Amino acid sequence: MYSDKVMEHFNNPRNVGDMENPDGTGEIGNVRCGDITKVFIKVNGQGIIEDIRFRTFGCGAAIASSSMLTEMVKGRHVEEAVKITDIEVADNLGGLPPQKLHCSNLAADALKAAIKDYQDRQK
Amino acid sequence: MYSDKVMEHFNNPRNVGDMENPDGTGEIGNVRCGDITKVFIKVNGQGIIEDIRFRTFGCGAAIASSSMLTEMVKGRHVEEAVKITDIEVADNLGGLPPQKLHCSNLAADALKAAIKDYQDRQK
Amino acid sequence: MDRIYMDNAATTPLEEKALEAMMPFLKENYGNPSSAHTFGREVRKAVEETREKMAFLLGAKPEEIYFTSGGTEADNMAIVGAARALQDRGNHIITTSVEHHAVLDTCLALQEEGFEVTVLPVDQHGMVDPDDVRDALQDNTILISVMHANNEVGTIQPVEEIGRAARESNVLFHIDAVQAVGNLPVNVETLNVDLLALSAHKFYGPKGVGLLYVREGTKVNRLTHGGGQEKGMRAGTENIPGIIGMGKAMELAYSQLEENTRRMESLRDRLIQGCLEMEEAKLNGHPTRRLPGNVNVSFEYIEGEALLLSLDFKGIAASSGSACSSGSMNPSHVLMATGMSEQTARGAIRFSLGRHNTVEEIDYTLQAVKESVDKLRSMSSLYQGKGER
Amino acid sequence: MDRIYMDNAATTPLEEKALEAMMPFLKENYGNPSSAHTFGREVRKAVEETREKMAFLLGAKPEEIYFTSGGTEADNMAIVGAARALQDRGNHIITTSVEHHAVLDTCLALQEEGFEVTVLPVDQHGMVDPDDVRDALQDNTILISVMHANNEVGTIQPVEEIGRAARESNVLFHIDAVQAVGNLPVNVETLNVDLLALSAHKFYGPKGVGLLYVREGTKVNRLTHGGGQEKGMRAGTENIPGIIGMGKAMELAYSQLEENTRRMESLRDRLIQGCLEMEEAKLNGHPTRRLPGNVNVSFEYIEGEALLLSLDFKGIAASSGSACSSGSMNPSHVLMATGMSEQTARGAIRFSLGRHNTVEEIDYTLQAVKESVDKLRSMSSLYQGKGER
Numbered sequence A, B: 001m002y003s004d005k006v007m008e009h010f011n012n013p014r015n016v017g018d019m020e021n022p023d024g025t026g027e028i029g030n031v032r033c034g035d036i037t038k039v040f041i042k043v044n045g046q047g048i049i050e051d052i053r054f055r056t057f058g059c060g061a062a063i064a065s066s067s068m069l070t071e072m073v074k075g076r077h078v079e080e081a082v083k084i085t086d087i088e089v090a091d092n093l094g095g096l097p098p099q100k101l102h103c104s105n106l107a108a109d110a111l112k113a114a115i116k117d118y119q120d121r122q123k
Numbered sequence C, D: 001m002d003r004i005y006m007d008n009a010a011t012t013p014l015e016e017k018a019l020e021a022m023m024p025f026l027k028e029n030y031g032n033p034s035s036a037h038t039f040g041r042e043v044r045k046a047v048e049e050t051r052e053k054m055a056f057l058l059g060a061k062p063e064e065i066y067f068t069s070g071g072t073e074a075d076n077m078a079i080v081g082a083a084r085a086l087q088d089r090g091n092h093i094i095t096t097s098v099e100h101h102a103v104l105d106t107c108l109a110l111q112e113e114g115f116e117v118t119v120l121p122v123d124q125h126g127m128v129d130p131d132d133v134r135d136a137l138q139d140n141t142i143l144i145s146v147m148h149a150n151n152e153v154g155t156i157q158p159v160e161e162i163g164r165a166a167r168e169s170n171v172l173f174h175i176d177a178v179q180a181v182g183n184l185p186v187n188v189e190t191l192n193v194d195l196l197a198l199s200a201h202k203f204y205g206p207k208g209v210g211l212l213y214v215r216e217g218t219k220v221n222r223l224t225h226g227g228g229q230e231k232g233m234r235a236g237t238e239n240i241p242g243i244i245g246m247g248k249a250m251e252l253a254y255s256q257l258e259e260n261t262r263r264m265e266s267l268r269d270r271l272i273q274g275c276l277e278m279e280e281a282k283l284n285g286h287p288t289r290r291l292p293g294n295v296n297v298s299f300e301y302i303e304g305e306a307l308l309l310s311l312d313f314k315g316i317a318a319s320s321g322s323a324c325s326s327g328s329m330n331p332s333h334v335l336m337a338t339g340m341s342e343q344t345a346r347g348a349i350r351f352s353l354g355r356h357n358t359v360e361e362i363d364y365t366l367q368a369v370k371e372s373v374d375k376l377r378s379m380s381s382l383y384q385g386k387g388e389r
Ligand SMILES: Cc1ncc(COP(=O)(O)O)c(C=O)c1O
Pocket: C009, C010, C070, C071, C072, C073, C075, C100, C102, C147, C149, C150, C151, C176, C178, C179, C199, C200, C201, C210, C324, D235, D236, D237, D238
């Protein structure tokens, strides 16, 4: 049901954990709908995401999507990163089973929330 | 589905054929209901069935029942023979499948008709 | 001589290569395909590969294939499922008088739910007239169900033309292809069908497994409730070895189709020829549009079942009436539908040849038939009657 | 170490002796049991012997046994068939909130046909209270359907007592014994049941075959139409190798029942013990009245599916939720029915032990669970949240 890529990311997730003094934090999800993902970002003066960390409560797809997203985002400008869609995340994972598609959504949304938090703090 | 006894009688039916100058003849059945059996009997002065012959159009059970009946009847008194039931015929064959039970009926009824014919001629 | 099996329309021996393909799934690959772990995923993969393979052979898409426990379940799912799904649009169903009970009885049972069923007649060869189908169409017709090839007399129905008529009138078309698959080129596109049932054990696959094809976009209500297997359409843990064996058997059947057809037709014609040379014998079914292995002959004055048993003593397996109803005492509804007398119908015997039959077997069988028919006639009250007349 | 299979509630490996018994029917004994010839009669005989054997083991009569394609079909046949047959007498059905979907969804689907369904609650251990059954009985109650043992949490229901209540009120009683057969002594007389479903692949038999027991005199409408197989109750060519394999597997299961139960209970308790020694772990289901192989534990702050996949990487096959619904995103309806929070329900993992498991496997598994739980918690947004609080 899961692609090899999903399984690999699930088993060796990139950028897991907390971050001291993040420039932005986002949290999406709740227990009722299923999964909960937290994303922390560090952004440099040029608006480039220099570091990213996540923590996820959720199924294999949720963890793998979070991991994949952090890989896709690192080194990108926040304006670019905010445009990353759940579909791109799923595609980069070699696809997700239909009933798991919303998991990639969660990761992308948590990132957006973190970027918004970062932008709010800039104001 | 058929017992070994049924199959044996079907394959080597006893007393098949016609009879010259029978003392009684009976025919039961019609194509619509299924099978047709003819029975011919030769009865001596004491009322003993000395010989019997049958011909049957029908399934394996019908042929085997006819054959079994002729074996059961030979040497018996007509008053006794007329009492033979379909159930005794089926029992002697080691049983018949439920949907084939009426076949043993046919043979017993044809015999009854032949005995009636014999008795009518005596009058 | 070994025992001779000529009842391949009842069931076929399992192809060795199909059994080989099944063995791992009867041994180490025992996972449940619904399980998320490796044991389950391995099996899921094999099941989906089989689905793709069978879809490809039928000219269908994998998403259109639903595995079932056999032809009967597939027929029931198609007919009841489609009728119930469409009952808002109409309640009229068209079928034929020569269908297998899995179709005919299912259609008739729907009458209790308020459906109206037209049972079309057939000609003396068991053929449905596509014009009769067209004439029977009503505004409220929602489904036409016609078998591809008949199991008893082997007649091949004009399903392509009926399919066109159905398509033109926007009515769903189901075919019971249980006897056709493995014997004829069955393709859902060329046949214009929306629903199609098949059963593995009729084409040298295992017993207890079949398939329903449902054209994309066709709504079919499910009949059983339970786990979400087969996209919710057919609940219950799948017969995994069965599915794998069916796929392999189908692959073999399609690859050898032409060659087998040619061989079987020539054996069939030799057997028909020999039977018809006997006294008062008559071929049932269509003279040319018939399954490559089907021989159905009526011998007057005797009963098919008695002939069957007599041949069985000589080591030959044949059938009188269809296998399913051979316990019943009624003459075949298929033969009666072709308009023959009950007596002639009851004198019918069916030989259904298969891949494994040989010319020697045909010739031995002809000899045995002759002996048996003679013996049974000499015992028959009807034959006697005839002599006297 | 070899891969470790601990998902025997989803399906079991086929017993070697059962496969051996099946082999002739996958090879030379390929006849259709409905055929009158020798090929058919040989198979018919074997099928009827299996029916007698299984009837005997269940404390039933051979005429009360109907072979099906699995547990789901048997459950559907029992519930829908009995409900429809009795709809003149009443329209009320009682079942429980922890049934398998094959029962629960089937009962609920009957609501569309005008039946009224009472779904009884369970206690925190997943147990039904027989008094609740008694209280739910109405004048128009026609059927009670309760599972013998639960597939997810392993809780064994008080079916004998419910059976007595049903008998006293003259209401039909169906049990889904799919998880019980092979694990518990199942006997239709001591259990007071009228209908009983089982599935071969849960007790080391083949997939795609099961059985419905119907007490003599109980009227059950058939669900599918077709040939007259199984006395008209279940049309379609039978899965012959499946039936034969099921009989052999059942025979073995019954003969080894006590020995296997003892072994598995001791392994089960060792695994439960080890799990509960870990931080914030909780046993789901009943502490004592549970299937000998069932271990269902919730680990807080992590997701069962993630734990399952993590264990799979370590070569261990387990399950989160029931196998059938592991594709769905909802927490198990069984766990929710016991009153736990969604988060705890989602943290559940099920190990279902089988005949082949060893103490070494249990100990390896405990080690692996500990590592996996720790790793997943270290990644969990909830665990972190907890630390902060
Ligand atoms: C034409 C036809 N349809 C349906 C069936 C039913 O198939 P199965 O017995 O595999 O369910 C058969 C076989 O008996 C058949 O010949």
